[in-house]
Amino acid sequence: MAKKPTSPQGTDKSAANRKPFDPAGPDIGGETPSKTSPLPKDAAISVSYGETQGEGGETHQVANGDVAVLTTQQGVPVADDQNSLRQGARGPTLLEDAHFREKIFHFDHERIPERVVHARGYGAHGFFELTDSLADVSRADVFQRVGERTPAFVRFSTVAGAKGSFDLARDVRGFAVKIYTKEGNWDLVGNNIPVFFIQDALKFPDLVHSVKPAPDREFPQAASAHDNFWDFISLTPESFHMIMWTMSDRAIPRSFRTMEGFGVHTFRLLDDDGNSTFVKFHWKPKQGLQSVVWNEAVKINGADPDFHRRDLWDAINGGDFPEWELGVQLFDDEFADRFDFDVLDATKLIPEELVPIRVIGRLVLDRVVDNFFAETEQVAFCTQNVPPGIDFSNDPLLQGRNFSYLDTQIKRLGSPNFTHIPINAPKCPMAHFQQDGHMAMRNPQGRVNYEPNSWGAAQGGPREDPNRGFTSFAERADGPKQRVRSDSFADHYSQARQFFISQTAIEQKHIGDALVFELSKVERPDIRSRVVSHLMNIDGTLAATVADGLALDLPAPAAAARKPLANLPASDPLSIVKNGPESFKGRKLGILLTDGADAAIFKALLAAVEGEEAIYEVVAPKIGGVTLADGTTVGAKHKIDGGPSVLFDAVAVLVSVEGAELLAKDAAAKDFVTDAFAHCKFIAIGAHAKPIFEKAGIADDLDEACLPLAKAADASAFIIAARALRHWPRELKVDLDAQ
Ligand code: HDE
Numbered sequence: 001m002a003k004k005p006t007s008p009q010g011t012d013k014s015a016a017n018r019k020p021f022d023p024a025g026p027d028i029g030g031e032t033p034s035k036t037s038p039l040p041k042d043a044a045i046s047v048s049y050g051e052t053q054g055e056g057g058e059t060h061q062v063a064n065g066d067v068a069v070l071t072t073q074q075g076v077p078v079a080d081d082q083n084s085l086r087q088g089a090r091g092p093t094l095l096e097d098a099h100f101r102e103k104i105f106h107f108d109h110e111r112i113p114e115r116v117v118h119a120r121g122y123g124a125h126g127f128f129e130l131t132d133s134l135a136d137v138s139r140a141d142v143f144q145r146v147g148e149r150t151p152a153f154v155r156f157s158t159v160a161g162a163k164g165s166f167d168l169a170r171d172v173r174g175f176a177v178k179i180y181t182k183e184g185n186w187d188l189v190g191n192n193i194p195v196f197f198i199q200d201a202l203k204f205p206d207l208v209h210s211v212k213p214a215p216d217r218e219f220p221q222a223a224s225a226h227d228n229f230w231d232f233i234s235l236t237p238e239s240f241h242m243i244m245w246t247m248s249d250r251a252i253p254r255s256f257r258t259m260e261g262f263g264v265h266t267f268r269l270l271d272d273d274g275n276s277t278f279v280k281f282h283w284k285p286k287q288g289l290q291s292v293v294w295n296e297a298v299k300i301n302g303a304d305p306d307f308h309r310r311d312l313w314d315a316i317n318g319g320d321f322p323e324w325e326l327g328v329q330l331f332d333d334e335f336a337d338r339f340d341f342d343v344l345d346a347t348k349l350i351p352e353e354l355v356p357i358r359v360i361g362r363l364v365l366d367r368v369v370d371n372f373f374a375e376t377e378q379v380a381f382c383t384q385n386v387p388p389g390i391d392f393s394n395d396p397l398l399q400g401r402n403f404s405y406l407d408t409q410i411k412r413l414g415s416p417n418f419t420h421i422p423i424n425a426p427k428c429p430m431a432h433f434q435q436d437g438h439m440a441m442r443n444p445q446g447r448v449n450y451e452p453n454s455w456g457a458a459q460g461g462p463r464e465d466p467n468r469g470f471t472s473f474a475e476r477a478d479g480p481k482q483r484v485r486s487d488s489f490a491d492h493y494s495q496a497r498q499f500f501i502s503q504t505a506i507e508q509k510h511i512g513d514a515l516v517f518e519l520s521k522v523e524r525p526d527i528r529s530r531v532v533s534h535l536m537n538i539d540g541t542l543a544a545t546v547a548d549g550l551a552l553d554l555p556a557p558a559a560a561a562r563k564p565l566a567n568l569p570a571s572d573p574l575s576i577v578k579n580g581p582e583s584f585k586g587r588k589l590g591i592l593l594t595d596g597a598d599a600a601i602f603k604a605l606l607a608a609v610e611g612e613e614a615i616y617e618v619v620a621p622k623i624g625g626v627t628l629a630d631g632t633t634v635g636a637k638h639k640i641d642g643g644p645s646v647l648f649d650a651v652a653v654l655v656s657v658e659g660a661e662l663l664a665k666d667a668a669a670k671d672f673v674t675d676a677f678a679h680c681k682f683i684a685i686g687a688h689a690k691p692i693f694e695k696a697g698i699a700d701d702l703d704e705a706c707l708p709l710a711k712a713a714d715a716s717a718f719i720i721a722a723r724a725l726r727h728w729p730r731e732l733k734v735d736l737d738a739q
Contacts, residue, residue, distance in 0.1 A: 072099050073106070112377070113412050114163040117208055118174045120222075121157030122256070122309040123376035124316055126365035128152045128179050128326065134360050137277040137330060138269035140389025142181040143360070151180045151427060154365060155379055156256040156308070160211045161222025166305035168297040169222035170251045170514065175261030175283060176381045177363065180427040183468075187385040188281055189405070193250055194262035196346040197239040199489050201400020206232060207239075225521035234530035237558060238347050238489070240538065241496040247514040248499075248507060249291035249576055254649075255311045257322040257586065258290035265398040266343045268391040268473050269330070276473045278331050278343060278393065280350060282357055283324040288581025290725060292646075294514065296679045299646045307647070313368055318615065320586050321366040327357035340566050341495070342488035346397040348495055351571045375423045380409040388470045394477075415439045431462035490562040493537040498568035500539050504577045506728040512542055513735075516549030525552070533558040537565070577728075584609075584723050589616040590648030592640070592672055594659025599628040601686065602654055604712035608719040619643035619672070621662065629656065641668040645676040650722040652684035652709055653692060660691045670696040677701070680730045682722040684709040703730055 070078045078099055085097035093100065115121075127149040134143035142150050157174035158165065173192040178185055197207050210232035213219050220226050224246070233239050245251070253259040261283030268276045292300065300307045315322060329350055331343075341348040369375040382405040383398065392398055409418050415438035418424055430442075433449045446459060453460045500508065515535070519528045528550055535543035536557035547554045572578045581587075589609055593602065609616045620626045620636035627633050637643065640663075645651045653673065655663060663669035674696045676683050685693070685702070687710040693699040705727030707718045 072102055074102075112414065115157075115412065116408060117159050118157040118176075119163040120161050120165050120167070121155045121174060121176075121376060122312055123153060123155040123369055123379060124312060124365040125367040125369070125375075126152050126154065126321070126363060128177075128361055128363050130361045132358070132360040134269065134328070137271055137275075137279075138389040139272045140181070140186075140269070140387050141183040142179060142186065142387065143389065150182075152363060153178045153180075153375070153379060153423060154363070155376060155381070156312070158222065160208075160224065165222035166301040167308040168252060168292065168300045170224065170246070170294070170297070170518075171222065172246060172251065173253060173256070173259060175259070176379075177261070177283075178379065178381060178385075181387050182428045183387040183389075184428060184470075185385045185424075185426050186387050186390065187381045187383060187405075188263050189381045189383050189401070190261045190263045190281065190283070192253065192259040192261055193242065193245045194260075194264055194280075194282075194349045195242050195245065195495075196264055196397060197233075197242045198236065198397065199238050199345055199347055199485065200396045201404070203236070204400065204404070207236075220521075223521075225518040227522050227524055227527060230519065230522050230531055231524070231527050234527055234534065237492040237534055237561065240492055240534050241347050241499065244496045244499045244511065244538070247511045247518070248503065249293070249510050251514075252292050252294060252297045253308075254290040254292050255287075255315075256308050257287045257312065257315060258285055258581075260284055260289065261324065264346055265395045266336075266393040267386075267398075268393055270389055270391055270471070270473055274471065274474060276391070276475075278333075278336060280329040280355075282327040282329070283363065284327055284357075284359075286323040286325065286362075287586055289576040289579045290581060291576055293510070293679050293731075294517065296646045296675070299644065299675065303642075303644050303646055312365075314615075315586065316365060316368050320613070320615075321364050323365075324363045325359045326361040326363060327359045329355040329357055331355050340568075341491065342486060344393055344395045344486075345489045346395055347489075347492070351498070351568075352573045353569075353571055374421075378413060378418070378421050379423045380405075380413060380418050380421075382406050382409065386470075388468070391473050394475075417441065433461065487562075491565065492562075493534075493560060494566040494568055496538045497565065498571060499574050500542060502570040502572065502574040504575055504728075506731060507575060507577055508542070509731070512545040512549065515542075515546045519546065519550055528552060529555045530558070580725060582723065583612055584649070584719055584725075585613045587614050587649035587722075587725070588647070589614060589719075589722070590619055590643065590645055590651045590672075591616055592619045592651065592653045592655070592663070592669065593626050593628075593634060593636070594621060594655040594663065595626045596629050596656030596659055597626065597654045597686065599630040599632050600712050601709060601715065602628060602634070604715035605652060605654070605684070605709070605718075608715040611716070612719050612723075614719070617643065617648070621659075621666075640666065640672065644668070645672045645681065646679065648676075648681070649725060650682040650684075650718075651676045652686070652718070653689040654684075654686040654709060655689050655692070657688045660688045664691040664695040674698055677706070677730070678734050680705070680726040680728055682707065682718065682724070682727065684714070684718040686710070701733065703727065705730065 070081055072078060084100040085094045086092060087094060128142070129149045130143060130146050133146050134140070155174065155176045157176070158167070158169050158171045159174065160171050161169050175192050176187065176189045178187050198204065211224050211229045213221055214226070214228055233243060250259070263281030267279050267281070269279050270276055304310065312322070331350070335355065336343045339350065343350070384402040384406060386392070392402065410416060413421070417437050417440050420439065420441040433444055433451060435443045435449055444461065448455050448459060448461050451461060451463065500511065503511065519531055522528050529552055532543050532547050532552060533555040535546055536555065537560055544554060591605065606616065617637035618625070618634055619638045619640055621640060623636050623639045625633055625635040651672070669692055673683070673693055677698050683706045685706055685708055690699060693702065705721065707721055708714055709718060
């Protein structure tokens with residue numbers, strides 16, 4: 001605390017009588033480093049410098065035998081990190097204080113620009129393991145040897161929100177994978193949705209400007225529910241297939257672990273002879289697909305804005321390593337020519353029924369980052385990073401991305417040497433003549449930094465290798481220079497309709513609800529109406545539902561660039577509900593517990609959870625935990641108002657008679673059960689819990705997914721039932737829009 005000056009600044013009449021101010025104060029018990037109180041042996045302030053320092057294996061200077069001495073960036077030991085150097089105890093700070101200047105200077109420069117899109121992300125390390133050789137169609141080294149593991153880093157992200165926004169925005173999720181192959185890094189920079197809003201990269205800045213906060217008011221944050229976005233969308237019919245996906249529950253995933261990933265574009269694979277096969281890449285989660293419901297997402301954002309990153313961190317640290325299969329859809333020119341749509345159009349997918357997915361490997365995430373900034377923030381994905389054996393198609397979106405990613409990394413990371421940062425550096429040998437620039441960590445050695453040269457093999461440096469090196473597919477390209485969109489890109493609605501009819505009834509309802517919600521935030525009625533005019537071309541019932549939800553007259557269908565639309569059949573892989581998990585594994589049970597609750601039932605519940613390889617957290621009236629009827633004490637993870645039921649996949653309410661009486665008066669406890677009920681979760685109800693449900697007003701509505709937890713044997717029956725994750729028929733009873 002600052003001392004009130006007793007004399008004009010700059011004079012220090014009483015200095016002789018005063019001791020220098022020690023912010024640690026006398027009551028810290030000597031645990032703060034100071035000249036007079038040496039560091040305790042277990043003081044956790046030592047600094048690890050990672051790989052970039054201490055290269056010669058030298059040890060840091062050590063105080064008292066085992067704790068590193070705090071130093072400046074120059075390695076100068078620091079004697080006092082609590083007080084800047086000043087002239088007299090109350091005098092001015094001296095410019096001479098190099099430690100102070102260095103520390104503040106560095107702090108002032110800690111921030112780098114956040115990503116222009118996908119700013120909020122979370123990364124983890126793991127590996128890719130080949131399970132089926134692709135040597136028949138690709139010479140890529142990573143696809144040759146079954147069983148071989150290649151290190152990988154993955155960054156998941158939301159698109160529109162700022163770095164500090166919340167995890168459960170209704171948004172596309174980035175699914176960017178860097179695989180450190182022996183022939184260079186392969187960046188598969190994908191999303192959790194297999195199509196995109198636009199067909200030409202030239203429109204990307206417009207799309208992103210429209211969804212980001214409006215430039216005058218800088219809101220809304222991390223949301224597409226506003227005029228600018230829907231204005232742009234309603235004038236961009238090619239976006240409507242993607243809109244069906246982003247209005248579906250795909251845009252509010254339960255976890256990064258429960259979403260698919262897609263390379264989106266058509267790529268090429270090249271074999272040793274330069275033959276090409278088209279390919280689309282898919283990541284299929286072993287955890288099954290799962291999403292939350294919108295009302296839940298809104299509440300999760302308040303209760304835990306870090307819901308997704310915490311989930312990934314906890315799962316990996318808990319040894320539950322998330323895993324995805326890598327699948328490929330392979331096809332040739334002949335298929336491309338006869339397919340109803342253009343395989344170069346990123347607003348279209350290829351249904352799995354037409355080109356089945358061949359699983360060729362698995363991606364496992366088994367290590368969290370050591371340092372968020374160094375790894376997750378500094379990782380620089382570039383779509384152009386492909387090793388020999390993988391190549392690009394002419395998809396205009398992909399071609400545009402190949403420019404954008406390299407360009408943006410220089411802006412973000414400040415130097416063309418961002419490849420020298422450990423997370424971006426290949427793990428295979430590199431040899432080239434590129435040099436210098438800001439922060440160059442590696443430069444050519446010796447006299448020769450050009451080629452061709454005549455210095456011979458020993459001194460002349462690396463040489464190109466036409467056999468091993470990267471080659472592009474020798475595709476013939478011809479035609480006039482022009483700004484046109486191919487007619488083969490013109491059908492904007494058929495696959496949107498296919499997506500919609502492939503959903504279960506509850507998923508279709510959620511799409512309608514999402515559209516009504518989003519458009520209800522749009523202020524201009526003409527924009528709302530224009531959106532519905534496109535829905536008319538997709539599904540008449542959906543259009544009517546949305547129009548009704550907005551109290552809008554049904555508009556005429558928008559003029560379609562191509563008619564008639566193709567009548568495509570439903571495709572099961574497009575639904576989340578049809579591809580859900582088969583167990584409660586990796587899911588989280590929230591147990592609302594009070595003092596005096598039945599110990600045997602509690603233990604049975606834990607055993608059932610453990611048997612399913614799921615996890616649980618205890619929510620209690622006090623964070624200190626509870627004492628069960630048999631005297632066992634149980635720690636709590638959350639106090640009730642800090643652990644709402646939206647954080648869990650299913651809930652159990654196990655209370656004593658007194659506990660129920662207490663909780664029946666508590667708003668947070670009542671929210672706990674009403675939300676679990678409204679979000680269609682499975683609920684286990686202990687013998688004494690009824691008063692809480694009565695006071696919450698839902699006792700008479702309880703259904704077959706609200707199971708009794710009156711005896712120990714009920715526990716396993718409950719967890720087995722909860723494998724279904726949600727009891728969707730309930731939603732039709734609790735949602736006004738559905739009645
Ligand atoms: Fe990106 N995108 N994008 N994008 N994108 C970026 O690169 C861009 C697109 C995707 O975790 C930026 O490093 C253009 C499709 C992911 O670091 C930027 C176009 C897909 C990430 C950029 C697209 C993606 C990005 C911003 C239209 C799915 C996060 C920061 C042609 C296949 C990567 C950065 C990470 C990030 C440009 C469209 C996925 C500006 C021009 C389609 C997962 O370069």
